[in-house]
Amino acid sequence: MRSAIHFVSAALALAALAFTSMSPAIAADAPDPAADAKAFRKFFTQKFPKVEPRDFVNGPYSMNEDMHRQWEEKEQFPPYEFSLEMGKEMFATPFKNGRSYADCFPNQGIGIRQNYPYFDEKEGKVVTLELALNRCREVNGEAPFSYVKDEMAALTAYMAFTSRGKPFDIKIPNDPRALDAYQNGERYFYTRRGQLNFSCATCHVQAPGERVRAEVLAPAFGILNAMPIYRSEWSGMGTISRRFTTCNSQIRAVPLNPQDEEYRDLEYYLSYVSNGLPISGPGARP
Amino acid sequence: MRTNIQKFTFALASAMLIAGATSVLATGSEADFKAAYAAAEAANKEAGALRNQWTTTSASLAAAKKAADAGDFDRAIASSKEAEALAKASIFQATSEKEAWKALKIR
Numbered sequence: 001m002r003s004a005i006h007f008v009s010a011a012l013a014l015a016a017l018a019f020t021s022m023s024p025a026i027a028a029d030a031p032d033p034a035a036d037a038k039a040f041r042k043f044f045t046q047k048f049p050k051v052e053p054r055d056f057v058n059g060p061y062s063m064n065e066d067m068h069r070q071w072e073e074k075e076q077f078p079p080y081e082f083s084l085e086m087g088k089e090m091f092a093t094p095f096k097n098g099r100s101y102a103d104c105f106p107n108q109g110i111g112i113r114q115n116y117p118y119f120d121e122k123e124g125k126v127v128t129l130e131l132a133l134n135r136c137r138e139v140n141g142e143a144p145f146s147y148v149k150d151e152m153a154a155l156t157a158y159m160a161f162t163s164r165g166k167p168f169d170i171k172i173p174n175d176p177r178a179l180d181a182y183q184n185g186e187r188y189f190y191t192r193r194g195q196l197n198f199s200c201a202t203c204h205v206q207a208p209g210e211r212v213r214a215e216v217l218a219p220a221f222g223i224l225n226a227m228p229i230y231r232s233e234w235s236g237m238g239t240i241s242r243r244f245t246t247c248n249s250q251i252r253a254v255p256l257n258p259q260d261e262e263y264r265d266l267e268y269y270l271s272y273v274s275n276g277l278p279i280s281g282p283g284a285r286p
Numbered sequence: 287m288r289t290n291i292q293k294f295t296f297a298l299a300s301a302m303l304i305a306g307a308t309s310v311l312a313t314g315s316e317a318d319f320k321a322a323y324a325a326a327e328a329a330n331k332e333a334g335a336l337r338n339q340w341t342t343t344s345a346s347l348a349a350a351k352k353a354a355d356a357g358d359f360d361r362a363i364a365s366s367k368e369a370e371a372l373a374k375a376s377i378f379q380a381t382s383e384k385e386a387w388k389a390l391k392i393r
Contacts, residue, residue, distance in 0.1 A: 037390050038390055043392045047369040136287070186391070187387055190390040190391055191383045191387040192288065192379060193338055193374075193379065193383070194340060194341075195372065195375075197379065199387065199390060201390050205390070205392060206390075211308070249341060252340055252342050253338070253339070254339040254341055255341065
């Protein structure tokens with residue numbers, strides 16, 4: 001009897017020990033977006049102490065003084081201007097049914113870019129601005145646009161322009177599915193893929209400011225604030241979808257489809273950890 | 287972290303070596319090609335289910351098909367073996383990254 005009591009006590013003590021020793025590990029893996037965002041900001045501001053936090057949104061131009069001067073000159077006659085004008089005109093043109101983009105968005109779609117993507121609690125998924133624009137078209141009987149360039153880039157350029165200077169304000173509602181989406185995006189960001197065995201973080205956390213061939217790599221902090229962008233390399237405009245899919249191809253990974261759940265979650269994560277940084281889109285990059 | 291990279295590099299190198307050695311020994315028939323191609327396609331499909339296909343796998347599969355269409359089965363088998371090796375490496379990568387990604391996280 002006594003030995004049985006000893007055995008039970010020992011088992012209980014072991015179980016308690018196992019529980020207490022496991023708790024920190026569980027805690028370390030539990031998502032804590034606010035702590036992540038704080039650590040993210042701290043990492044980049046400590047790595048680049050001379051860069052003003054709000055200047056990170058200028059990507060490679062924030063990393064190098066000569067490039068920054070080039071960018072200032074480029075902004076006198078910005079290469080995205082044609083796209084911006086086209087987006088403004090498209091946004092104001094009614095659909096065949098008489099309704100317009102403004103009818104699909106809060107505040108008639110003006111000055112709202114900083115709130116996208118958001119987590120839709122009805123749908124249980126992340127909704128990006130690009131996705132919301134195509135849904136707006138479809139619900140009004142119009143064919144959706146390609147997610148990667150041209151019309152979609154023009155529309156998002158105009159919407160970003162009306163939101164310039166407004167700080168990213170991405171919310172994670174008290175919904176376990178929202179936290180899952182955030183964590184899924186985080187996992188995607190740090191996961192190595194492609195034959196080159198790179199993750200997004202390999203370039204944009206470990207090596208911002210360094211060169212890959214002729215390109216200066218942008219920091220991940222604020223990397224989406226300037227989207228969409230005119231890229232000289234593309235000889236045209238590109239959206240966030242274009243950026244994600246081409247990044248994947250460059251590391252020899254087969255890209256997913258634009259607006260697949262992984263990309264939407266990645267955008268949610270990257271936007272959340274850049275909360276507080278101003279929208280600067282549309283932008284221009286080498 | 288470094289161990290993971292070393293393991294990954296070793297797995298990729300081994301796979302490529304096996305593929306290379308097999309291709310040297312191959313004296314291909316159409317049936318051999320079909321078997322090699324089917325094995326490569328199956329591995330690439332598995333990588334697809336893990337959302338981690340490589341562009342180089344697709345390129346090797348396309349090269350295998352092109353060589354087979356031209357009647358060059360030795361080359362077609364070699365490309366199929368290469369595609370299979372690449373697909374298996376991508377599966378290894380996706381599997382190991384299920385936990386390994388955490389090592390890169392900013393904390």
